[in-house]
Amino acid sequence: MTAATSLKINGDLLRRIQAHGVETYPHECCGALLGCDADGSREVLDLLPLANRRNDSPRNRFEVTPGDVLLAEKTARESKMELLGWYHSHPDHPARPSEFDREHAWPWYSYIIVSIDQRVPRDTTSWRLRDDRSAYDPEAIESAAHTATS
């Protein structure tokens, strides 16, 4: 399937997302994607790792509270970036969005999912929700050459 959108991110940042997933295994990790989006060209320039607030079921659920969303927006704004989306891990599960993911998403955001299989990072994918909320479309992950800002 050809992805209609793409997301640039460099290898250092991708490895940080994977390392976060390994660190929190067997629980899901989560965090914010900060960067720039201009004329449909979207690039992640930094991450804001966040705590998974879903204490009752952290192995197969994650939650970022509104307070942490506002923190991510503020962090992006102060660095003259935008809050582009979110990442989370799927411990021992494929890097595909679930129905639960779809019901709790908005379009425009990029949603990166990394699968962690017995503490080993496997696939990393990115997705965007369709305008009509019917499904996610895969988003191509392109490697970027620059160095992470932190």
Next chain:
Amino acid sequence: MAVKVIIPTPLRAYAGKQESVELQAGTVGEALAALTARFSDLKKHLYADDGRLRSFVNVYVNDEDIRYLQKDQTRVREGDTISIVPSIAGGARN
């Protein structure tokens, strides 16, 4: 009352690309109804099929969560700012 509704970045495409919208309303419910009447494509991203706000959609008047006020019956005053902030949720299995 004239109130301002801040449109979160992901939803601006459904609100004429505006960062905020000024509306006349007496309650939060009236403001959101006026907003979604003006921009009908917003509705499905704010409300579930049963007509309730989606569980991950949080609404604030100034800095106060309407869940701890009178929910959609919360009165608004001239110059109040209404913010729509998502919780981000998901997970591996259905």
